[in-house]
Amino acid sequence: MIAIELDRVSRDFTTPDGRSYRALDEVSLSVEEGSFVAIVGPSGCGKSTLLNMAAGLLTPSSGVVRINGEPLSGINHRATYMFQQDALLPWKTVRENVALGLILRGVAKADALRRADAWLSRVDLSAFGSHYPSQLSGGMRKRVVMAQNWIIDRGILLMDEPFSALDVHTRQRMEIELLGLWEGSGRKTVVFVTHDLEEAIALADEVVVLSAGPATHIVARHQVTLDRPRALMELRTAPAFIDLYGAIWAVLREEVIKSQQAVGHGRS
Amino acid sequence: MADRSDATIRRPVVLFWQVAVGVAVLTLWQLLVSWKILDAFFVSRPSDIAQRIAQWMTTGTLWGHLASTLEESLLGLVVGAALGIALGFWFGRSPLLASVFDPYIKMLNAIPRVVLAPLFLLWFGLGIWSKVALAVTLVFFVMFFSTYQGVRDADRVLIDNVRMLGASERQLVRHVLIPSALTWIFSSLQTSLGFAMVGAVVGEYLGSTRGLGYVISQAEGTFDTTGVFAGMTVLGVVVVVVSAGVTRLEKWLLRWKA
Numbered sequence: 001m002i003a004i005e006l007d008r009v010s011r012d013f014t015t016p017d018g019r020s021y022r023a024l025d026e027v028s029l030s031v032e033e034g035s036f037v038a039i040v041g042p043s044g045c046g047k048s049t050l051l052n053m054a055a056g057l058l059t060p061s062s063g064v065v066r067i068n069g070e071p072l073s074g075i076n077h078r079a080t081y082m083f084q085q086d087a088l089l090p091w092k093t094v095r096e097n098v099a100l101g102l103i104l105r106g107v108a109k110a111d112a113l114r115r116a117d118a119w120l121s122r123v124d125l126s127a128f129g130s131h132y133p134s135q136l137s138g139g140m141r142k143r144v145v146m147a148q149n150w151i152i153d154r155g156i157l158l159m160d161e162p163f164s165a166l167d168v169h170t171r172q173r174m175e176i177e178l179l180g181l182w183e184g185s186g187r188k189t190v191v192f193v194t195h196d197l198e199e200a201i202a203l204a205d206e207v208v209v210l211s212a213g214p215a216t217h218i219v220a221r222h223q224v225t226l227d228r229p230r231a232l233m234e235l236r237t238a239p240a241f242i243d244l245y246g247a248i249w250a251v252l253r254e255e256v257i258k259s260q261q262a263v264g265h266g267r268s
Numbered sequence: 269m270a271d272r273s274d275a276t277i278r279r280p281v282v283l284f285w286q287v288a289v290g291v292a293v294l295t296l297w298q299l300l301v302s303w304k305i306l307d308a309f310f311v312s313r314p315s316d317i318a319q320r321i322a323q324w325m326t327t328g329t330l331w332g333h334l335a336s337t338l339e340e341s342l343l344g345l346v347v348g349a350a351l352g353i354a355l356g357f358w359f360g361r362s363p364l365l366a367s368v369f370d371p372y373i374k375m376l377n378a379i380p381r382v383v384l385a386p387l388f389l390l391w392f393g394l395g396i397w398s399k400v401a402l403a404v405t406l407v408f409f410v411m412f413f414s415t416y417q418g419v420r421d422a423d424r425v426l427i428d429n430v431r432m433l434g435a436s437e438r439q440l441v442r443h444v445l446i447p448s449a450l451t452w453i454f455s456s457l458q459t460s461l462g463f464a465m466v467g468a469v470v471g472e473y474l475g476s477t478r479g480l481g482y483v484i485s486q487a488e489g490t491f492d493t494t495g496v497f498a499g500m501t502v503l504g505v506v507v508v509v510v511s512a513g514v515t516r517l518e519k520w521l522l523r524w525k526a
């Protein structure tokens with residue numbers, strides 16, 4: 001079954017000086033239920049725009065987004081969204097943040113907090129339930145966000161460069177943790193946006209390469225045939241990984257160069 | 269961490285110098301008057317002022333005046349804050365409303381409140397309500413602008429995240445917009461409280477039969493500079509004590525901040 005279907009979706013924005021800017025141009029993409037799709041592309045190519053439309057936070061200028069076959073209108077309540085920036089409520093404690101989705105759904109507070117505690121122990125943060133987010137490190141906050149998203153058990157996970165602000169080692173740890181959760185919880189559908197090709201290959205079943213903007217479109221789709229569960233610490237030096245990296249980078253490289261040239265022209 | 273330990277080391281030092289500055293100024297003042305460099309008729313002297321305050325306290329005349337000033341300030345704070353927060357919230361959620369009323373709000377805020385005092389006396393009488401009204405006009409704008417700012421400044425990502433987690437419009441207001449605005453509101457509590465007292469005292473000064481403003485104005489009417497300074501001193505001490513309380517309250521309310 002197709003979990004997410006973008007059907008010839010375009011999105012235009014109005015620039016501050018009043019001109020129209022086409023961010024995405026007739027992008028069509030279907031994501032199978034239970035698959036892990038990574039979207040890569042040069043910076044500013046509209047990766048987040050695409051994800052925001054799948055989330056229902058943005059409406060397409062033309063085209064249709066379908067979730068489980070039904071056209072999406074308003075917020076996509078079958079999905080959770082992990083943002084690049086910090087999205088925890090700073091005035092709520094860690095456990096209140098994790099319990100938030102349940103409380104919004106009307107679950108009794110005591111029950112919601114108890115379930116939040118269970119999730120906190122799954123992400124190794126039992127000792128930090130009554131801390132405030134500002135008292136945690138960046139990696140810990142990301143784990144809280146994962147618990148916050150997973151606790152409401154939606155079928156689709158949208159992730160917008162969730163680990164890009166972390167240092168390399170913390171980032172790798174989060175990737176391992178993410179795959180562990182994903183493999184251990186009935187394989188939800190994941191769309192993972194990143195600008196890091198290594199991360200994309202290491203995590204996903206399929207890597208979708210977007211062109212440089214404006215009028216971004218899909219330039220290539222690559223299946224990642226590496227076995228699961230994957231040993232992320234060793235994976236990056238495996239020959240199959242390196243071959244795949246070379247093949248996808250050959251495509252992505254062109255787009256990165258184009259986007260850099262566009263920026264150069266814009267400045268001169 | 270470094271900042272925190274610095275602060276604990278400094279606290280007694282700061283306290284020492286705070287007291288030292290006060291003592292130095294009072295001593296200098298006292299000496300200048302006894303050396304006849306300054307005339308006690310115009311500037312009184314610290315020992316007389318202290319005596320006057322002690323006398324007010326022992327005879328009990330002070331408490332009634334103080335109570336009515338505090339009552340007016342508190343009422344002004346509560347009413348002004350309620351109106352300011354409600355309207356600030358409403359305008360913050362409706363950009364159209366905010367742009368339409370923007371020039372009017374600015375015009376009203378530009379009116380010097382002393383000019384309003386006689387009008388309020390006329391409208392609300394000599395009792396506490398004319399003073400409360402004056403305090404309200406001051407507190408309202410501080411609260412209005414902070415709330416408005418707080419609602420407009422609410423982090424886009426927090427809003428999107430909570431909506432993705434399933435929040436309805438009402439839940440969004442409750443879990444994100446109100447707490448976000450509260451941080452701004454709490455941070456302006458100190459200013460608002462000071463303004464509330466200014467409003468109350470100015471109101472009493474211009475026409476009343478009770479309160480610290482009344483005491484000061486009576487003293488001025490008889491060229492009793494000691495009374496004027498004593499009134500101002502009491503007012504100053506009250507503000508320092510109350511604002512220390514507000515600081516602690518603020519710290520507790522905003523305890524989630526790093």
